[in-house]
Amino acid sequence: MLDIKWIRDNPEALKHALMRRGQSADLAEATASEAIRLDDARRANIKSLQEAQERRNAASKEIGKAKATKDEARAAELMEEVARIKSFIQDGEAKERELDAALDAALSVIPNPPLDDVPDGPDESANVEHHRFGEPRQFNWAREHFELGEGLGMMDFERAAKLAGARFTVVKSHLARLERALGQFMINLHTIEHGYTEVIPPLMVRDEVMYGTGQLPKFAEDLFKTTDGRWLIPTAEVPLTNLVREEILEEKDLPLRFTALTPCFRSEAGSAGRDVRGMLRQHQFNKVELVSITAQEKSIDEHERMLACAEEVLKRLGLAYRVVTLCTGDMGFGSRKTYDIEVWLPGQKKFREISSCSVCGDFQGRRMNARYRPAGEPKGTRFVHTLNGSGVAVGRALIAVMETWQNEDGSVTVPDVLLPLMGGVARIEKL
Template sequence: MHDLRFIRENPDAFDTGLARRGVDPVAATVLELDRTRRDAATRMQESQSRRNDASKLIGQAMAQGDKDKAEALKAEVADLKTTLPALEEEERTATAQLNDLLARLPNLPHDDVPPGEDEAANVEVARWGTPRTFAFSPREHADIGPALGLDFETGAAISGARFTFLKGQMARLQRALGQFMLDRQTGENGYMECAVPLLVRDEAVFGTGQLPKFAEDLFQTTDGRWLIPTAEVSLTNAVREQMLGAMDQPLRMTALTPCFRSEAGAAGRDTRGYIRQHQFEKVELVTVCRPDQWQAEHDHMVRSAQGVLEALDLPYRIMLLCAGDMGATAKKTFDLEVWLPGQGAYREISSISWCGDYQARRMNARYRPEGEKRTEFLHTLNGSGLAVGRTLVAILENYQNEDGSIDVPAALVPYTGGITKLEPAA
């Protein structure tokens, strides 16, 4: 959500920021609805005050024997009782229209964010690792995986497209990856492990920005709850409607959960393989902090995700996303893209975003600076540390051997029960 005061004082800057997102000017509409709402509220308060005053004067007029004045005041009170509901409805309608408009607008990009409409304008800021040189032509994970237990056919038979059934050593490797990532984020990077609800209410997905605009990307249950698209929803909403203290230390949280996405906006993309699924696992990182802490926390979150890739010796690059390619709630986003030799390309494995106070305003999450009576909205950040399925894909492609076996990265061996190699089924 956006700060109305900022829009009133900086309408041109607001429209300029949205223009970088490809959004048409909207400040004038926002301010007109705001004026209508405030005018109706003012007239309603004045009418209520006059009705109360007139009601008191009726008694005085009656006591003084001034029946004409009393009758005139009664008529005025009756008229005010008739007009007040109309004013209340006018104020309620303008408020609803204003809130709905603001709720659908994306966050304003930070000044550091490069201009651009799509991923072609993203800027590479760093690379790590050297892609392996193979003595054979490396294959894609969708070709390697089935013999190792990545069963696309069974998943599709049970649930349809974009579902996969993992068997035996492949299921073991995925479990090992999730536990390894979770242990690293809690043991080395200061994130508190959380076990969170997978079903949430409207208010939760509104708070993190999926509703109202992106409902088609979610799955909804028969009782009206939503399956989480990421643990970001549950973790960030942990501070919903809360007033925190001075926030000397940022609140860092993590969770390993299944995630559910309809992929409505990704029709035709990555239909083959394990890259883009309706159900997948992810270790999510969320930080809630003071406004002056966001930069350090953004850097820390990026390093936390980098550390997982480096421990697994997976080459990657860091991309600063352009304004047009960022998620709607983000002010600034870095993507980590892992090298997939089978595809001969870098692919996203983590997206790490600073959201400013955009989500906190939607959740009404505040803190009180030390020694002050005023309160301020918190800042929120989120990112993957990492997407488990995509990391599995990266291991299959980077650690493949010509005979179809897969070497298990050394960092994962303690989590696989000592298994150092996945062998294809006979």
């Protein structure tokens, strides 16, 4: 969420940011104007309430004086005035709550302004390649992961559909162990070598938690909701980032770095017809998430560090990939800048996203009311800066390992770094 004071002071900057994100000039103008209009109404109401409260206090004192001088008529007149003011204040306080809610609703759907160095563009076609690692494997007999998995007898999409419908997969035997090994390898790497604290968070959260990281209210259709009103997490970013909600931290304790391996749940409402085969785009999938809570001055450096931590996973698995900087039209609602890591899939003969690392500034901190005390400023606080990234998507890593390390006979060679977690299985062959 943006600071309404910043919007009031920088309306042209907001309009420019919204236009960079693809809004028309008229819509950008209307968005900024509506936020300022609601704030004007809120301020005017607050001023009238303050004036009414001052008059009520003054009138109450006058009542005492009138009674002291036995001026009962004046006392009665003043008591009627106080009663009217009390009713006015009650109505004004109700109006204040309505105006606060209306302003919050207007602010809650305004996206985060992109940083100056983010490339402009309408969609993924305008993303800019940052760098590459490794040589993409290419061979004439390359199969896609679902062909390999079904050929090995370890991926069952038909039975999964009987159990749960489309966009689910049953993975079993050595491929199931390989996916488990991938998740454990990533968590070990990030906790032991990269300094993240492992967390096992709730998989269901409340409305205000989804609001804090920006999933609500704008993206409700992308989420699953339980019968008791909780939400299944679409990513562990949601509970990990909200660990500091409504708290005041000390700058000396920052950055806080959290990681979690969790199932994630997404409705994929906007992806009809995309990646319908295989397990690239699922309603349920496992992912290792990275979250950092930092001070304002450190967030950009932390973004580069987080990217390097995610990249290290793919380097050790021997996977070729590229890093792209997302353009303004392709980056997420709460992000100020995003790097995507796209891993090479020989079966598809293309790069596909396996991680996104985003710096959000104080956008989420403001929504969560999470602050810190800057060193040397004991009386002042600032909103924390937050970052999140995949470190990485475990199911997509399984796909990439299968396609990269497949053999012509349909078997899959296990990367060396995973051998200690595979119980002696070095090559996955047909059951």
